[in-house]
Amino acid sequence: MSKHPSHHDYTKKNGAALIVALWVLIILSLIVGSFAFEVKLESMLVSYKRKRFRAEMMALSGLEYAKAILDQRQDAKELEIEDLDEDKDGFMQAALFVKRGLSTTSTIELGDGSFSVTLESAEGGRNVNTLTRDQWIGIFEIANIPSTDWDAMIDCLEDWIDESDLHGLNGAESDDPFYEERGYPVKNGPLDSIEELLLIKNWGPDILYGKPADEDSDEIYPIADILTVWGDGKVNLNTASADLLLSYAEYEDWELESVFEARKGEDGEDGTIDDGIKSLADVGADPNKFKLQSEFVKVTSIGDIYGTQYQIECIFLVQNKDSMVVYWSEGPVKKNANTREDDNGDLPY
Secondary structure, eight states, X not given: OOOOOOHHHHHHHHHHHXXXXXXXXXXXXXXXXXXXXXXXXXXXHHHHHHHHHHHHHHHHHHHHXXXXXXXXXXXXXTOOGGGGTTOTTOHHHHHXXXXXXXXXXXXXXXTTEEEEEEEEETTSSEETTTOOHHHHHHHHHHHTOOGGGHHHHHHHHHHHHSSSOOOOTTOOOTTSHHHHHHTOOOOOSOOSSGGGGGGSTTOOHHHHHOBOOXXXXXXXXXXXXXXXXXXXXXXXXXXXXXXXHHTSTTOOHHHHHHHHHHHTTTTTOTTSTTOSOOOGGGGTOOTTTEESSOSEEXXXXXXXXXXXXXXXXXXXXXXXXXXXXXXXXXXXXXXXXXXXXXXXXXXXO
């Protein structure tokens, strides 16, 4: 006599099938969800790379715009006020400002993007490769660096730059434990960047970028912003900051006002065609320390596409009608900071 499956057996089989089907659906959902997430992520990455590439092209467009300004600077000096009435984008005024050693910024809209390009003197600081011991001491005094550190700092800097292997009294050459532990020798040549000071014994971030006061020491004021490696050692008075001018013994707080007022021109307003100090004698500046034009011009071009930004920074050597790139650095701009994330680092051109 055959035995037929009971209703209970059918229920058990149907329940097992349902559980298997649910597991299959869950696994398929996870696979589909994971695939969708990967597709969305790849789409976002492709979109970012596309916008970044376009922002880079915008930055390069800004660089070409800056080159055109540099090429036009010689002719711009002959312009009169009425000639600028049709200068809608400020191109000729920018060329005129560069000729006078002034800073200028232009922002140009191109379709759904834009670029902002700034031209300024690269000689708006004191050249670390030309400073004498007495001049360094004057800077250290302004920065409130302890006098007990001065001799060691200067001697180590001189040993880093000079070509000989002779030790300064408080200096250090390549055989010093400081350099041996870090695995690099002294350079025996001029500095190529301000940040190179961080490699030298007895120098460090506290010296360059300042340090707040604590229980053991007083505040140290930053000096990086008043230093440069470009130029002949003379500072462009048309762009020098107040802190930079105060690092010179002849300038006090009350004397700076005359310099800044002279920069505004006869109309006393910033950003107008008559801006710029016309003669060092007008402000009683020493021609052995200051000048009004620069041979080295810093160009910063930032391309922007829907908030994605890319920055190119160059230093141009400008002589007569010729200009040549001597320094190049580039990279995407971080959205939440003023600093950049370099792809290639700071590269000499």
